[in-house]
Amino acid sequence: MMNRISVKIVVALIGVLTVIMVISTYMIVEQRSQVLREELLVKASSLARIGAKALEGVLEQSLSSGQFFEEQLFDTDYQEITDGPLAGSTIPKYRTAYDPYLDMTIKDFQDTFAASDPMVVFAVLVDRNGYLPTHNSEYAKPLTGNAEADKVGNRTKRLFNDPVGLAAARYHNEDGQGFLRQVYKRDTGETMWDVSAPVYVRGKHWGGFRIGFSMQQADAAILALRNTLAFSMFLVLIFASVTCLLVVSRMMRPLKDLTRAAERISEGSLEEQIKVASRDEVGQLAGAFNNMTQVIVKNLQGEIDKSNRMVMSVKEAIQQLSTSGNELMAISAQQASGSAQQAAAVQQATTTSEEIAATARQVSENAGRVEALAGHAAASSTDGQEAVSAAVDGMFQLKGQVRSIAEAMLELGENSQKIGGIIDIIDEISDQTNLLSLNAAIEAAGAGEAGKRFSVVANEVRRLADRTADATNQVKALIVQIQQATNSTIMLTEEGSKGVDAASSLVANISEALEKISDAVDETTSAASEIKLMTQQQTTASEQMTETIVEVRDVAVQVATSSQETTQAISELTALAERLQDMVEEDLLSQAKNRVLSGARELERVLTEAVSGGRFSLEDIFDENYQLISGTDPQKYHTRYDSYLDDSIRDYQDEFLDNPMVAYAVLVDRNGYLPTHNTRFTQPMTGNVEKDKTGNRTKRIFNDPVGLRAAHYNGADGNGYLQQVYERDTGEKMWDISAPIFVKGRHWGGFRIGYQMD
Amino acid sequence: MQEGQSYEIKQILQGMRTDYWRNLEAVEDVGGGSVSEYLVIRCGTKRYGLLAANCREVLKLPRLVRVPRLPEHLRGIFNLRGEIVVVTDLCPLLGQGAQVIQDGFRLVVIEAGTIKTALLAEFTEGLVSIEEGQVEPLADGSGTGFRDLVFGKVVQGEDVLVLMDLGKLLGRPELIVDQKEKAEVNN
Numbered sequence: 001m002m003n004r005i006s007v008k009i010v011v012a013l014i015g016v017l018t019v020i021m022v023i024s025t026y027m028i029v030e031q032r033s034q035v036l037r038e039e040l041l042v043k044a045s046s047l048a049r050i051g052a053k054a055l056e057g058v059l060e061q062s063l064s065s066g067q068f069f070e071e072q073l074f075d076t077d078y079q080e081i082t083d084g085p086l087a088g089s090t091i092p093k094y095r096t097a098y099d100p101y102l103d104m105t106i107k108d109f110q111d112t113f114a115a116s117d118p119m120v121v122f123a124v125l126v127d128r129n130g131y132l133p134t135h136n137s138e139y140a141k142p143l144t145g146n147a148e149a150d151k152v153g154n155r156t157k158r159l160f161n162d163p164v165g166l167a168a169a170r171y172h173n174e175d176g177q178g179f180l181r182q183v184y185k186r187d188t189g190e191t192m193w194d195v196s197a198p199v200y201v202r203g204k205h206w207g208g209f210r211i212g213f214s215m216q217q218a219d220a221a222i223l224a225l226r227n228t229l230a231f232s233m234f235l236v237l238i239f240a241s242v243t244c245l246l247v248v249s250r251m252m253r254p255l256k257d258l259t260r261a262a263e264r265i266s267e268g269s270l271e272e273q274i275k276v277a278s279r280d281e282v283g284q285l286a287g288a289f290n291n292m293t294q295v296i297v298k299n300l301q302g303e304i305d306k307s308n309r310m311v312m313s314v315k316e317a318i319q320q321l322s323t324s325g326n327e328l329m330a331i332s333a334q335q336a337s338g339s340a341q342q343a344a345a346v347q348q349a350t351t352t353s354e355e356i357a358a359t360a361r362q363v364s365e366n367a368g369r370v371e372a373l374a375g376h377a378a379a380s381s382t383d384g385q386e387a388v389s390a391a392v393d394g395m396f397q398l399k400g401q402v403r404s405i406a407e408a409m410l411e412l413g414e415n416s417q418k419i420g421g422i423i424d425i426i427d428e429i430s431d432q433t434n435l436l437s438l439n440a441a442i443e444a445a446g447a448g449e450a451g452k453r454f455s456v457v458a459n460e461v462r463r464l465a466d467r468t469a470d471a472t473n474q475v476k477a478l479i480v481q482i483q484q485a486t487n488s489t490i491m492l493t494e495e496g497s498k499g500v501d502a503a504s505s506l507v508a509n510i511s512e513a514l515e516k517i518s519d520a521v522d523e524t525t526s527a528a529s530e531i532k533l534m535t536q537q538q539t540t541a542s543e544q545m546t547e548t549i550v551e552v553r554d555v556a557v558q559v560a561t562s563s564q565e566t567t568q569a570i571s572e573l574t575a576l577a578e579r580l581q582d583m584v585e586e587d588l589l590s591q592a593k594n595r596v597l598s599g600a601r602e603l604e605r606v607l608t609e610a611v612s613g614g615r616f617s618l619e620d621i622f623d624e625n626y627q628l629i630s631g632t633d634p635q636k637y638h639t640r641y642d643s644y645l646d647d648s649i650r651d652y653q654d655e656f657l658d659n660p661m662v663a664y665a666v667l668v669d670r671n672g673y674l675p676t677h678n679t680r681f682t683q684p685m686t687g688n689v690e691k692d693k694t695g696n697r698t699k700r701i702f703n704d705p706v707g708l709r710a711a712h713y714n715g716a717d718g719n720g721y722l723q724q725v726y727e728r729d730t731g732e733k734m735w736d737i738s739a740p741i742f743v744k745g746r747h748w749g750g751f752r753i754g755y756q757m758d
Numbered sequence: 759m760q761e762g763q764s765y766e767i768k769q770i771l772q773g774m775r776t777d778y779w780r781n782l783e784a785v786e787d788v789g790g791g792s793v794s795e796y797l798v799i800r801c802g803t804k805r806y807g808l809l810a811a812n813c814r815e816v817l818k819l820p821r822l823v824r825v826p827r828l829p830e831h832l833r834g835i836f837n838l839r840g841e842i843v844v845v846t847d848l849c850p851l852l853g854q855g856a857q858v859i860q861d862g863f864r865l866v867v868i869e870a871g872t873i874k875t876a877l878l879a880e881f882t883e884g885l886v887s888i889e890e891g892q893v894e895p896l897a898d899g900s901g902t903g904f905r906d907l908v909f910g911k912v913v914q915g916e917d918v919l920v921l922m923d924l925g926k927l928l929g930r931p932e933l934i935v936d937q938k939e940k941a942e943v944n945n
Contacts, residue, residue, distance in 0.1 A: 467774060
């Protein structure tokens with residue numbers, strides 16, 4: 001509804017009208033109420049001033065008649081009323097010197113004022129302090145004892161010193177206007193005007209005369225005016241809207257016709273012409289539209305070709321994109337798995353590196369211990385070396401001493417041999433002495449008595465010689481013992497010397513060994529400290545390595561994440577490519593559909609005209625008596641109508657092959673018989689079976705599944721066309737789009753267009 | 759051992775000194791019977807006493823000059839201060855085997871009558887004084903040949919000392935004259 005321009009225009013107009021009418025109503029009401037208020041104000045001020053003047057007269061007369069002195073009249077010593085009928089009021093009431101007099105004199109006057117106009121709520125005299133000596137009768141009812149009722153019913157002799165009351169009482173024409181208007185809201189919600197005029201007694205400001213105007217009536221009048229105006233405006237608006245709608249709808253009718261024509265053109269009826277019914281803008285538009293259609297139809301074919309080429313390019317791009325996407329997907333998957341492996345490897349490496357660090361730390365500690373132990377060993381080895389060198393010294397001394405002993409023993413042996421010699425001498429001496437003594441004894445015996453004493457001496461000598469011989473024998477035995485002893489000692493010393501030599505060589509070996517040990521210990525110490533240093537470096541290095549590995553791991557994790565993102569992006573890309581492909585294919589399908597349908601209609605027309613033109617009977621055109629063409633392999637056939645079709649539809653069919661995607665565009669009968677192929681597949685026969693199989697395919701019966709389905713399709717599914725997707729033996733993806741062909745209401749066959757999709 | 763030896767040496771020294779003092783204090787004992795001095799020698803296994811009066815001197819065995827074709831008991835000759843003395847071995851004469859000469863053998867020069875010879879002795883014990891009463895006749899029946907050459911025997915404990923009659927010994931013809939004949943006769 002809202003899509004209709006007429007409605008839109010009418011709605012806009014109504015909106016503008018509504019705004020104008022609302023604004024004018026408001027302005028009229030405002031102006032009227034202003035005038036009403038001004039009139040009311042004039043009236044109220046006149047009333048107030050008249051009242052004030054009259055009450056001035058009353059007051060001055062009371063003075064001049066001697067009723068009151070001036071002081072009494074200007075009494076402000078307000079006495080609270082504690083007796084009489086007004087006593088006991090919840091709001092205090094006051095008495096002055098003059099108020100009873102005023103009750104008598106001005107009450108009626110005031111009541112007359114109040115009754116003069118239903119708008120006047122009260123008309124009262126107040127002194128300059130707001131004291132109200134005499135109220136209107138309506139507000140001077142006897143007290144009832146009910147505080148709320150009395151508050152409204154009995155308001156006389158109170159001090160009304162609220163801001164409005166005080167302003168009214170104290171106003172003495174400072175602005176020269178002669179009256180004071182105050183606007184306020186009553187507690188009942190109605191707007192009240194308090195119009196007051198000052199009251200002077202003998203030129204002296206006594207107080208004021210206040211008239212209370214209720215604005216309820218005025219407001220009601222203004223409201224009534226506003227309602228009346230609004231209602232009449234609404235009626236005008238309705239009328240205007242209906243009129244507009246009718247006019248605009250009528251004016252829009254040619255535009256609608258134009259739109260329908262454009263729709264028909266868009267649906268393919270390019271020959272559509274619009275009747276130009278008027279000379280106005282719509283008429284001009286229709287003329288221009290006709291011109292435009294002609295121009296567009298001219299350019300459309302070029303554009304379609306261009307768009308086809310573009311679609312081809314886009315298709316290729318999409319295929320490349322799809323392939324690249326798949327490759328990228330594989331790469332990304334590899335990358336993801338690689339990075340996962342890397343992460344795992346890095347994890348292992350981290351663990352290993354930490355283990356290395358731990359091991360290095362242990363090695364370092366052990367090396368430190370080894371160093372300390374090697375230090376101990378070095379000290380021990382030094383001690384050992386000192387001990388060994390002391391032992392070597394001792395050995396040398398011992399060896400010298402043993403040698404001295406051996407020498408001494410040899411000397412002893414020699415000496416004892418010498419002693420033996422001497423003993424032999426002594427033996428000889430004793431032997432000779434023995435002989436001598438014997439001979440002496442013999443001599444003495446020969447001498448007889450005289451030799452007796454001599455024989456005693458000789459005996460003694462002999463005995464001494466015997467003893468000497470005994471002694472020498474003993475000495476000899478001793479010497480033999482000594483010599484044995486010395487010999488054994490010498491042997492022992494030699495053994496000892498040899499032993500000492502062996503021991504000293506052993507000790508020398510020990511010393512050498514200790515030196516080697518010491519060297520080894522030194523080397524061990526330095527090696528251990530080197531190991532310690534190196535393992536410390538190793539620890540540091542492995543810690544750094546751990547840090548690096550952790551960084552690598554982070555990077556790997558990032559890589560993994562980003563590869564996931566990449567995968568995501570690629571899959572999105574692939575999906576996009578597929579969508580694009582779908583879109584392109586959809587577009588292509590719609591194009592193909594249009595073309596196959598229009599092609600089918602054209603061929604239908606050709607066949608139908610051939611029948612209606614009397615060239616062929618219906619029977620001829622539905623001829624299924626396929627005549628073998630001899631010498632053809634695969635087999636080719638003639639029918640009654642095929643040569644006619646060769647002349648009449650080949651060019652038309654070939655036009656479809658201007659689109660590079662179209663591989664073939666052929667008419668087939670309901671059995672798959674192809675009477676007339678495209679020129680491309682109707683090459684002259686060469687005799688080469690393989691070459692002719694591809695170069696000349698006309699007049700064959702294509703009863704493969706795809707061909708048969710296309711031939712049999714009669715539009716029973718309501719689609720109007722049949723799309724078959726298949727793969728050629730070359731691996732190309734093909735679309736076979738076919739539409740049924742009817743001649744005189746009979747299903748004749750179909751029109752097939754083959755699209756190469758790759 | 760040294761202590762033992764030194765002890766022995768001290769003992770010997772003490773013994774020697776004691777003997778010396780005893781010899782100084784000894785009173786010369788002059789027996790009532792006739793006492794003869796004998797030089798005791800040992801030849802082979804037997805001890806023989808030679809009357810000191812017939813003994814001239816005892817010599818160490820000098821170098822003997824062997825004389826061929828002498829009887830068994832004549833062992834050789836030697837020069838004693840310009841005098842040629844024959845060395846006689848008693849053992850073959852007294853029925854024992856000839857002695858094998860060794861170091862330490864002595865020659866006892868004896869003289870009886872005109873005959874002077876040196877007896878080969880294995881050992882000379884010294885002079886002993888023997889009273890006539892002590893001498894016992896030689897009882898056992900050893901060879902008649904040399905019984906007449908002996909005074910008798912003296913028994914000293916277990917040992918037997920045979921006292922030789924040097925006069926008769928030296929008077930034996932086989933010692934001096936016609937040695938050849940005598941030898942043949944004896945044979």
